[in-house]
Amino acid sequence: MTQISLQVLLVEDSPTDAQLFQHVFFRASMGNWNLKYAENLSDAIDYCKSRYFDLVLLDLRLPDSDGLDTVAQFNQAVPDVPIIILTAFDDEELALQAMVRGAQDYLVKDQVTTQLLRRSIRYTMERSQIIKQLRNSEQATLQALNKEKELNQLKSYFVAMVSHEFRNPLTTLQLTSEIILESSDNLTAEKKQIYARRLNSTIKNMCQLLDEVILMGKVDTGNFEIVLEAIDLQEFLENLIASLKSSDNDRHPVILNCQSIPDVLNLDPNLLRHIFVNLVSNALKYSPSGEEVEVEVGLLDEKIVFSVIDRGIGIPEAEQHRLFTIFSRCSNVGTIQGTGLGLAIVKRCVDLLGGEIYAESKVGIGTKVTVSLPAVEPR
Secondary structure: OOOOEEEEEEEOOOHHHHHHHHHHHHHHOOOEEEEEEEOOHHHHHHHHHHOOOOEEEEEOEEOOEEOHHHHHHHHHHOOOOOEEEEEOOOOHHHHHHHHHOOOOEEEEHHHOOHHHHHHHHHHHHHHHHHHHHHHHHHHHHHHHHHHHHHHHHHHHHHHHHHHHHHHHHHHHHHHHHHHHHHHHHHOOHHHHHHHHHHHHHHHHHHHHHHHHHHHHHHHHOOOOOOOOEEEOHHHHHHHHHHHHHHHOOOOOOEEEEEEOOOOOEEEOHHHHHHHHHHHHHHHHHOOOOOOOEEEEEEEEOOEEEEEEEEOOOOOOHHHHHHOOOOOOOOOOOOOOOOOOOHHHHHHHHHHHOOOEEEEEEEOOOEEEEEEEEEOOOOO
């Protein structure tokens, strides 16, 4: 037997039987074997919850429990401690029933020898390890199956979502191109400009959706590589806001307020673009025309902190816990189109950069989303 250190709990209400068993136990000891003694089941359970035991030697007849219920109660309270039951009778049927309820082995009190005790302890420890391995394997298998089921559901939803999101712009492209091809001679220069801008805007939206789909795939499969570059943050944000305002047809004022930020920071421009484009686009999309959107940027505790503040429809409090979950959309969005990808992408980008994100929102008042990222200046 290779067990050197062994912590055992003996649960026996008879002082005489306990003394005899202690004598056999210490004669059987093959190293640092220690025996703790309890006279009833409740004390035994308390001991096992307050300290570690490798196994318990459990008498079936105790002052506060009797028969097979003793095994069931102990196993329910302390499921990870292996049990060897002690019985006054050599009853194989009773032993089998006890093992069904969670015991690993049984010993007949007046038949216990040092050799038999060693063998029973060895078998019990081996069986316990096998059971634990099987349990862990079962849990891992169930987790893998649940994960696969979840991924399959996400894939199905993802395919349906992408198909839907591409169908509308593709239809726009098809109809607009047919008008240009069939009626080109009859179109005024102004009309041609309108149709050209429509084509350009539609293609731009499709490219953005494709970028987000590709980014999600890379991040979720661990294939995304962060590339830090020296960025003039204020200029970077000004360019992004100008582009977003143009796409929004200047329906909302966007105010950028930068306070005491370094001239240049080391950041991944691709991730930063995804963060800001999604946050500001959401603020514009869910705000009534003419309402102002604010972008505040500052330095706090060696972190660069961004806040995007709108006065839009707001987010119901009961739904805020799933705000950054993929494909999640709030119940009050009505007919406003969206994929449910935006904030999930923002969260992944922020995590990749080692930052934090949180949101404050009230329905009918607006939303404030704040992102903090490590402020690393180029050397």
